Amino acid sequence: MDKIILIIKREYLTRVKKRSFIVMTILGPVMLAALFIVPVYFAQMEGEIKKIGIADETGLFTHEFSSTENLNFIILDSDIEAAKQRIVPDELYALLYIPKTELSLPQSAVLYSPKQPNIIVKGFISNIMKKKVESLKLEASGIDPAILTSIKTDINLVTVKMNEGGEEENSSTELSMAVGFIGGILIYIFIFMYGAQVMRGVIEEKTNRIVEVIVSSVKPFQLMIGKITGVAMVGLTQFALWIILTLIIVSVFFSVYSHEFSTYKSSNLKLQENTIVPPTGTQTSIPADEINESLTAVFDSIQSIHFVVLIGAFLFYFVGGYLLYGALFAAIGSAVDSETDTQQFMLPLTVPLILSIAISQFIMVNPDGPAAFWLSIFPLTSPVIMMIRIPFGVPYTDLLISITLLILGFLGATWLAAKIYRTGILMYGKKISYKELWKWIRY
Amino acid sequence: MNTLFEARNITKQFADHRALSQVSISVPEQSIYGLLGPNGAGKTTLIRIINQITAPDSGELYFHSRKLKPEDIYKIGYLPEERGLYKKMQVGEQAIYLARLKGLSKSDSQKKLKYWFGKFEIEAWWNKKVEELSKGMQQKVQFIITVIHEPELLIFDEPFSGFDPINVNLIKDEIFEVKKRGGTIIFSTHNMASVEELCDTIALIDKSKKILEGTVKDIKSEYKANTFEIVYTGNQARLNSFAGSTFSLINHSTSDGRNKASIRIINGRSPNDLLSELLPNFTILSFNEILPTMNDIFIKKVKENK
Numbered sequence: 157m158d159k160i161i162l163i164i165k166r167e168y169l170t171r172v173k174k175r176s177f178i179v180m181t182i183l184g185p186v187m188l189a190a191l192f193i194v195p196v197y198f199a200q201m202e203g204e205i206k207k208i209g210i211a212d213e214t215g216l217f218t219h220e221f222s223s224t225e226n227l228n229f230i231i232l233d234s235d236i237e238a239a240k241q242r243i244v245p246d247e248l249y250a251l252l253y254i255p256k257t258e259l260s261l262p263q264s265a266v267l268y269s270p271k272q273p274n275i276i277v278k279g280f281i282s283n284i285m286k287k288k289v290e291s292l293k294l295e296a297s298g299i300d301p302a303i304l305t306s307i308k309t310d311i312n313l314v315t316v317k318m319n320e321g322g323e324e325e326n327s328s329t330e331l332s333m334a335v336g337f338i339g340g341i342l343i344y345i346f347i348f349m350y351g352a353q354v355m356r357g358v359i360e361e362k363t364n365r366i367v368e369v370i371v372s373s374v375k376p377f378q379l380m381i382g383k384i385t386g387v388a389m390v391g392l393t394q395f396a397l398w399i400i401l402t403l404i405i406v407s408v409f410f411s412v413y414s415h416e417f418s419t420y421k422s423s424n425l426k427l428q429e430n431t432i433v434p435p436t437g438t439q440t441s442i443p444a445d446e447i448n449e450s451l452t453a454v455f456d457s458i459q460s461i462h463f464v465v466l467i468g469a470f471l472f473y474f475v476g477g478y479l480l481y482g483a484l485f486a487a488i489g490s491a492v493d494s495e496t497d498t499q500q501f502m503l504p505l506t507v508p509l510i511l512s513i514a515i516s517q518f519i520m521v522n523p524d525g526p527a528a529f530w531l532s533i534f535p536l537t538s539p540v541i542m543m544i545r546i547p548f549g550v551p552y553t554d555l556l557i558s559i560t561l562l563i564l565g566f567l568g569a570t571w572l573a574a575k576i577y578r579t580g581i582l583m584y585g586k587k588i589s590y591k592e593l594w595k596w597i598r599y
Numbered sequence: 600m601n602t603l604f605e606a607r608n609i610t611k612q613f614a615d616h617r618a619l620s621q622v623s624i625s626v627p628e629q630s631i632y633g634l635l636g637p638n639g640a641g642k643t644t645l646i647r648i649i650n651q652i653t654a655p656d657s658g659e660l661y662f663h664s665r666k667l668k669p670e671d672i673y674k675i676g677y678l679p680e681e682r683g684l685y686k687k688m689q690v691g692e693q694a695i696y697l698a699r700l701k702g703l704s705k706s707d708s709q710k711k712l713k714y715w716f717g718k719f720e721i722e723a724w725w726n727k728k729v730e731e732l733s734k735g736m737q738q739k740v741q742f743i744i745t746v747i748h749e750p751e752l753l754i755f756d757e758p759f760s761g762f763d764p765i766n767v768n769l770i771k772d773e774i775f776e777v778k779k780r781g782g783t784i785i786f787s788t789h790n791m792a793s794v795e796e797l798c799d800t801i802a803l804i805d806k807s808k809k810i811l812e813g814t815v816k817d818i819k820s821e822y823k824a825n826t827f828e829i830v831y832t833g834n835q836a837r838l839n840s841f842a843g844s845t846f847s848l849i850n851h852s853t854s855d856g857r858n859k860a861s862i863r864i865i866n867g868r869s870p871n872d873l874l875s876e877l878l879p880n881f882t883i884l885s886f887n888e889i890l891p892t893m894n895d896i897f898i899k900k901v902k903e904n905k
Contacts, residue, residue, distance in 0.1 A: 159700060166696055170688060365683030369744070372650045372677040373700035582652070584681065595614040 159374045160382045167357065167386025172393065181394055185401035192406050206249035206277065211239040213256035220288050227280065240268060249273070252281060261289050333520050339470045339543040342395075343477050344513055347539070350391040350478060351485040351505075355498065357383050358489030358581070367581045376578035381570075384482040388475070469546050472559065477539025480566045481505060487573035490580030491588045500590075505536075512540035523548035533558045535565025572597060602664065603628040603783045604649070604752055609658035611644055618644040619655070620807045626752075626785060626800070631778055633798035633815075634787040635893075637901055640804045642787050643680065646754055649785070650677050662752075673702040676750035680757045680787075682741055684729045691725035694744055701748040708747065715743040719769075735766055742770060746777065753777060754785045759793065771797065791894040803897065805904045815893070822891045822899070825864045827873070830857055830884040837880065845873055861889065 171177055205225070209232045212218050221229040230246070232239040236253050243251055250269035254262055265285060267273055291301045358380075361367040370379055488501040512531065519528045523545045532541040532550070538558045542550070579596040580588070604626040611619040618641045626632045636642050647653045649660065651672055660667035662674075685693055691712065698708035716722045719739050729737060738761050746753065755774070759767045774784055774797060788794060794801060795815065803811035811818065826849065831838075835851060835858055842848045845868045850861035864873055870888075877883060891899075 162696070162699055170685075360685075364686060365679075365681045366685055368652070368679040368681055369677070369683075369697065369741075370700065371652050372675070372679070373672060373697070373702075376652075578653075582647070598614075 160378050160385075163374065163379060163382025164386040164389065167383050168389050168393075171353070171387070171390045177390070177394070181397050181401070184394070184398045185405055188398065188402040189405035189409070192402075193409050196410075207247060208277070208281075209239055209242060209246065209248045209251040210254075211236050211251065212254045214254055214262050216262065216292070217254060217285060217288055220284050221281075227277065243268065243270065250277065254285075261292055263289065333547065335466065336544040336547040337516060337520070339466075339473075340516060340540040341513070343470075343474050343539045343543060344509060346391055346395070346474060347478050347481045347509060350387050351481040353390070354384055354387050354482045355485040355489035356495065357387065358486050358577075359492065359495055359498075362490065362581055362584075363494065371578075371581065376581060377574045380483070380486050380574060380577050384479065384486060388478055388482065391478070466546060469555070470543060473539040473543055473562070476559075476562045476566055480535055480539075480562065480569050481509075483566070483570040483573040487576040487580070490577040491583075491593060492580075493584065497587070508534075508536035509540070512537045516540065516544050519544050520548075523550075529554060533561050535562045535569075538562055601628045602626065603662070604785075605661040605664075606645070606649065607659045607661070609645065609648060609655045609660075611641075611648065611653070611655050617807050619648075619804075622658075622804065622807070622809045624802045624809065624812065626783060628783055629778060629781050630799040631774065631784045631786055631797050633794045633801035634785055634804065635789075635791075635794060635801055635897060636804035638789075641807045642804055643756060645804065646677070646679075646756055646785070646787060649754060650675060673748060674751045676701075676745045676748065676753045678741065678745040678753075678755045678758055680760070684737060684740065686730040687728060689725070690727050690729060690732070690740055693729065694740065694747070697744045698747045703748050711747050711749075712743070715747065719743065734761055735763055738762055738766065739769075742773070746773070750782070752783050752785065754787075756787045757789070758786070759788070759790060791892065791897060794893050801893070803900055805901050808904075810904050811896075811900055818896060819890050819893075822896045823888065824891065826861060826889040827864065827870065828859065828861050828885075828887045828889050829877070830859050830886075831877070831881040832857065832884065833881040835860075841876065841880070845876055857884065 205228050207228045207230060208221075209230050210217070210221055211232050213236070218231055221231075223229050230248075232242060232251075236255075239251055239253070242248065248269075250267050250273045252265055252267050254265040257263075262285075265281075267278065267281065294301050294304060361370070361379075367379075374382075484505055488498055488505075491501065492498050515527070515531065519531070519541055522528060528541065528545055531537040532545050532554065538561065542555070542558050546555075575597045576593055586592075602625050606622065606624050609619050609622045611617070622641070622645060624632075624634075624645075634642050634645065644653065648655050651667070651669065662668070662671050688696075694712050695705065695708050698712065699705060703711070713722075716725065721736070721739060724732060724736065724740070729740070732740070742758075745755075753774075758770060758774075762770060771793075774786075778784060786794075786798060798815055800814050801812070801818065802809055813821070835853065838851075838858075838860060839848065842862075844866065846862045846864050848860060848862050852859045862873075864870060870886075874883070874886065
């Protein structure tokens with residue numbers, strides 16, 4: 157046992173000290189953090205106040221455009237030619253020109269600007285105009301806009317899952333899908349990245365010819381298990397560091413820019429408010445309530461996924477899937493002389509993995525169908541597929557079968573791999589076929 | 600002399616060929632035991648079985664006259680023919696790792712390695728990566744790793760391949776040194792000259808069977824063919840006329856007026872009979888017994904086994 161620990165330590169330390177590991181560990185979180193930060197940062201840059209001139213020949217909209225923190229509306233002389241002259245000296249972002257209409261209500265306007273105006277500004281303006289015109293039309297047909305607003309309803313569809321005992325649980329399909337899918341993808345990435353590392357490690361020992369020196373001190377099985385475990389710990393370290401560093405970078409960024417960030421948020425909220433405030437002024441309390449309700453719904457459904465089960469299952473399939481594939485990757489590494497010879501043996505391993513990801517969309521649509529069932533109990537696909545299925549609710553019998561089969565699969569794969577491994581590592585300069593592997597397994 | 604290691608009736612069958620059949624060897628304590636045989640004879644398989652890397656299909660292994668145990672691996676040092684080191688790892692770090700796999704503690708291995716690195720004058724390599732060393736340098740490190748845990752039994756498979764002549768001598772001296780301190784060495788090689796120089800006892804394995812075992816001295820005298828070399832002055836035709844009853848002429852050459860003849864004594868006569876017959880008629884300048892070289896015996900036995 158202490159020999160295995162010694163091997164794990166070496167496998168772990170040599171990899172963790174490698175430059176490529178350090179680079180990846182730093183680059184990963186930077187890229188991940190960038191995913192959070194960049195959109196916010198760009199939105200921030202747009203945060204400067206834009207002056208927009210309004211030349212309204214109809215006179216209908218003059219009071220509709222109230223300035224926000226991002227947009228500053230200036231009412232100009234309705235003479236469009238005079239107004240145009242002011243774009244440059246007044247540093248206007250854009251000039252809105254609403255031409256006079258004779259009979260009908262205005263339905264078009266022109267936005268002059270030195271550069272292409274952004275889509276949010278365009279949306280904001282057209283929204284205000286639309287509201288005004290609509291309310292004018294309503295007035296014209298004798299309907300009070302306040303009534304219309306009061307009958308406007310947003311349907312919040314809360315899905316409730318009934319379990320076998322007849323108890324009700326809240327669930328949120330969208331969130332389930334996201335959690336399950338991300339879990340599945342993580343397992344897939346982990347297996348591929350670190351399974352391949354195990355294989356490369358075995359090939360390295362073989363081509364270095366150090367393997368015979370080592371197996372004269374420890375059993376081939378100990379070396380194999382030590383390597384698989386050591387590499388797993390490298391992987392877990394990298395994942396942990398990625399999560400921690402990403403959180404640090406993101407939180408440092410947001411605490412440094414917290415002031416601007418809050419401004420951005422409030423102005424954003426204001427934009428929303430503007431769009432829902434009825435033109436006549438009386439504001440009802442409905443929108444705020446709605447927001448609260450949907451937040452609670454999300455929160456409830458997060459709890460409903462049974463986080464303990466989900467995290468437990470994730471850890472199990474994460475580790476179990478890796479161990480299963482790790483053993484098989486080690487066997488492949490032992491059977492070949494160089495990485496270029498691995499192709500023919502890699503195929504039976506990559507196909508089920510890629511299939512799992514490729515079929516995941518289908519599984520999400522139909523999480524209880526026969527395909528989902530069979531793939532979620534077959535050990536080579538179950539780590540990814542079961543993660544996708546679990547958030548939708550999986551019968552405990554399915555889960556039990558799947559877990560049992562994965563454990564058996566792992567034991568079987570390790571047994572098989574050990575047989576191939578102990579022969580393979582001492583075999584040089586021979587092109588190995590499946591037939592040859594079968595012979596190794598038998599004796 | 601006590602027997603340190605013994606293999607009895609070892610048989611090993613691989614899927615499509617038999618590597619060893621009923622092979623027994625007995626290695627005396629504090630000696631150098633040569634394991635000889637052509638390529639593919641089964642030497643490496645036998646060595647791997649001794650190292651418990653592979654298990655025999657049948658047969659027993661004894662160490663100090665008791666059954667070989669898994670822990671005995673720490674009393675055995677093995678330098679395989681296919682050998683190497685982790686290229687990207689530092690020499691010292693790697694040596695400690697391999698020494699600890701052989702059961703040494705961290706501090707022990709450090710202490711012993713310092714001694715050996717000093718002895719081989721390679722202290723400066725401690726923090727170098729293995730890939731920065733030349734092949735010969737790597738072999739030195741490899742040798743140290745093999746002997747670092749002071750094993751009772753050392754197994755060298757073709758130890759001199761890859762060494763330059765200076766390092767070959769260095770290693771030879773170390774092998775003798777190990778023997779002097781009480782160690783036992785199993786030594787597998789194709790190099791017959793080094794067998795004559797180093798080995799006390801040998802076993803010859805061919806086509807999965809042991810076909811010869813014994814001390815080098817005994818084997819040589821067993822395989823001497825009663826042949827002698829005489830250098831004489833006189834007439835070759837005259838010598839020919841004597842041949843027949845006491846000896847037969849195998850080979851003859853003349854240079855600088857000296858005749859050299861290889862002859863075999865026959866009909867159960869002794870060298871003295873030969874001399875008494877020749878002395879009255881020729882001037883004998885030298886008279887030597889020709890002992891077979893291990894090379895001759897090797898080739899002869901392997902050919903016979905065809």
